[in-house]
Amino acid sequence: MNSSCAGPGRPRDPEVDSAILNAVGEMLTERGFEGLAMEQVAERAGVSKASVYRRFANRSELLEAACAEFAPALPETPDTGSTNEDLVELLVLMAEAMSEPSAGGPLPAILAAAGSHPEARDALRRFSDNRRKPMTEVIDRGRARGDVDPALDGELVADLLAGAVLFRSLVRGEEISEKRLRRYVEMLDLEPDSHSS
Amino acid sequence: MNSSCAGPGRPRDPEVDSAILNAVGEMLTERGFEGLAMEQVAERAGVSKASVYRRFANRSELLEAACAEFAPALPETPDTGSTNEDLVELLVLMAEAMSEPSAGGPLPAILAAAGSHPEARDALRRFSDNRRKPMTEVIDRGRARGDVDPALDGELVADLLAGAVLFRSLVRGEEISEKRLRRYVEMLDLEPDSHSS
Amino acid sequence: MNSSCAGPGRPRDPEVDSAILNAVGEMLTERGFEGLAMEQVAERAGVSKASVYRRFANRSELLEAACAEFAPALPETPDTGSTNEDLVELLVLMAEAMSEPSAGGPLPAILAAAGSHPEARDALRRFSDNRRKPMTEVIDRGRARGDVDPALDGELVADLLAGAVLFRSLVRGEEISEKRLRRYVEMLDLEPDSHSS
Amino acid sequence: MNSSCAGPGRPRDPEVDSAILNAVGEMLTERGFEGLAMEQVAERAGVSKASVYRRFANRSELLEAACAEFAPALPETPDTGSTNEDLVELLVLMAEAMSEPSAGGPLPAILAAAGSHPEARDALRRFSDNRRKPMTEVIDRGRARGDVDPALDGELVADLLAGAVLFRSLVRGEEISEKRLRRYVEMLDLEPDSHSS
DNA sequence: TATTAATCGAGACGGTACGTCAAGTCTTCTA
DNA sequence: TAGAAGACTTGACGTACCGTCTCGATTAATA
Numbered sequence A, B, C, D: 001m002n003s004s005c006a007g008p009g010r011p012r013d014p015e016v017d018s019a020i021l022n023a024v025g026e027m028l029t030e031r032g033f034e035g036l037a038m039e040q041v042a043e044r045a046g047v048s049k050a051s052v053y054r055r056f057a058n059r060s061e062l063l064e065a066a067c068a069e070f071a072p073a074l075p076e077t078p079d080t081g082s083t084n085e086d087l088v089e090l091l092v093l094m095a096e097a098m099s100e101p102s103a104g105g106p107l108p109a110i111l112a113a114a115g116s117h118p119e120a121r122d123a124l125r126r127f128s129d130n131r132r133k134p135m136t137e138v139i140d141r142g143r144a145r146g147d148v149d150p151a152l153d154g155e156l157v158a159d160l161l162a163g164a165v166l167f168r169s170l171v172r173g174e175e176i177s178e179k180r181l182r183r184y185v186e187m188l189d190l191e192p193d194s195h196s197s
Numbered sequence E: 001t002a003t004t005a006a007t008c009g010a011g012a013c014g015g016t017a018c019g020t021c022a023a024g025t026c027t028t029c030t031a
Numbered sequence F: 001t002a003g004a005a006g007a008c009t010t011g012a013c014g015t016a017c018c019g020t021c022t023c024g025a026t027t028a029a030t031a
Helices: A014-031 A038-045 A049-055 A059-069 A083-098 A107-114 A118-145 A154-171 A178-187 B014-031 B038-045 B049-055 B059-069 B083-098 B107-114 B118-145 B154-171 B178-187 C014-031 C038-045 C049-055 C059-069 C083-098 C107-114 C118-145 C154-171 C178-187 D014-031 D038-045 D049-055 D059-069 D083-098 D107-114 D118-145 D154-171 D178-187
Strands: none
Touching (some): A014 A049, A038 A049, A038 A059, A059 A107, A059 A118, A083 A107, A083 A154, A107 A118, A107 B107, A107 B154, A118 A154, A178 B154, B014 B049, B014 B059, B014 B107, B038 B059, B059 B107, B059 B118, B083 B154, B107 B118, B107 B154, B154 B178, C014 C049, C038 C049, C038 C059, C083 C107, C107 D154, C118 D154, C154 C178, C154 D118, D014 D038, D014 D059, D014 D107, D038 D049, D038 D059, D083 D178, D107 D118, D154 D178
8 A cells, every 4th residue: 555556656665664663662672651642752753743644644653663673583382391481482572672772672562552652562462472482382292392381371371471470570670580580480380390390 | 758748739639640640650551661651651641731740840850750669569479488499489470570571561561671771770670679589588598498508699699590581581582481481590519419319 | 144044954933932922021011120020031932931931041041032032213313403302302202211111121120130140231232322322413404504513422412422421321211301411411512503693 | 197196916016117218218229110020129128028018018019118218318509600500510410319220229110100100109209209300499699699580480491401311311311411401501691691701 | 657645754843741930929936 | 917938710822733734846647
């Protein structure tokens, strides 16, 4: 709908699009969700305010687009041989992404926006889906190995683990040690024999 | 610290304090964190803008105070005889508080602000401490009954369970069924014998 | 210098300019310099506050502009045949302009501001230059007629006469009778023979 | 009414009175009429705002009091033997008082206020009366000496001379050279013989 | 090739909120 | 009581964004 119909008239400059989105990403990272000002986005992108508004009718839409853009690379599914250890590795990555701005990029800002902006929630959902996939793979592999109880619901596991990371990062604002992450995983008792020994 | 030292000068009118805080609470509930405008808070509280600024130097401080104020009564610790069932009940309450504004009061707004505002985070920490206490009690009681593994760390349990609720509410924006909450609890396998039967 | 260079961007609406200046003129006349409030000027002009501030960075600049605008038509140079009589006529006009607000327009307000605001002083200078010109013409004409001492310095005459009017109006706050004005003129003894008879 | 009736209760501290008036004088001198803020006067006087308001109901009254207080020493009547020269000396003093703030004290500020505040006008009237007296004396002495035309009206002379000084200082904002002052005086032709020689 | 229509920049416009400051009034404590 | 301190309402100050708009100047596809 945007790019396909060539129509008459001057076409939009794609550089402008990307300049805007870049600026949004930076500002979101640096100054958070509240610090996202259309006016400064335009200036920072070296673009006129009208050009921003031509694409995004308002702050929300801009945020929406930024969220849509926001798709951090799906992490390599780890394979250490141990289901628990694989999960810990995934959680470590997630915890890093949640930590202070400019480390984890705009994620905290988007999270902050989630309360009021459904698009932000969508972005987060996509993000969490991405994160969930390797988690599921890890569990499936464990199940194949016979490590993991076949009846186990991978989604519930993801809710609990991702939730714990989210909770401590967002609500309690703490860095999470790898040790703690490992204890979360062990609590779920995925590998019954591993500590019966 | 506030009221005891009379000092010279006219004392602050406590009605003004409460009028402001009430107004903040309402606005936060109705219009979210972004809709919290000093000017309108003042108007709504029937108070001059200067009186608001005398107490709270800026929006952040106002939010902070609102958060401090926001300490919903700690729920009755349930006692159904079953540890799992008690936990489910606590989670149901928590899930309700997280759902749509005006149901759960300003909590979602505060949560949204947590990303950018440490004070909001503090408020949440206090809130979560309050919630955590009955959870710990329930677990302790279970341990006393012999239901629960004595080695179990209650805090980790709370992280996982509260986190899962938070995660599904905030990130995925879903209402959470009681059934799902029960499955979270069961996953933790607190009462080993309960499903061995 | 203002209107010719179109430049990029939406051009300023000249109606806004004039609306503002009109409002300023009225308020200055009605409520004096101290009663000149940016906020009310904007409202009265039916214009946003930002539009006022875009043009005038602060009250002083607004005053300055109002002063610049303030250039009452240079009075007809009278020609009664008598130098003295011509001067008296000019002084009468000047005395009227100095009297109560809304009679003389913003002049008293500007005069009041002159002490603290150089721009007001500039406006007054321009104004007095305008007033001085007809005075000089009258004197020159008198000199041509042989009425007036050729050595006479017209500027000094203007200082003395205008000063006297100013003094009685501002410092003493009195209406000045035509008779008194005539006596001032006669004191200067411009037409030596006129009272030798 | 103020000082005489002792009445019941603690008497007013006269130091407070003078501290206030001093502060007013200084502020008027330094920051002009518009810069006269009750709040800062109080602070500067080391006095509570209420103590200021107890004495002066509002800014105008405070200004009024300051004006009342403002009574620069009546200058020594000069006596050089020459009427013209005496007048020049008086004008020099007056021109100095009119020049930049902190040189001439609060006079320029009061002058600025004269447009809107009758009390300021009163103060100026008193001031000009003070100035006028030596001028009249000088003229009378001249008349006694036979220097000056007996029919001359001293008041008119004062209007013209003081007015010229006022005019050039206030409206034109110029320092006035002694030479120019002398030319004003000579223009009035008080001593007909002095330049017939 | 000329037309045409949308783009781009710049920036004015009416709004709304921000956070500051002062004017006056009122209330309390201390001396 | 007076005096110091300071809370209170009111209202202007000057700043910063919002989202809309009007320009003049580019561009490319189309006629």
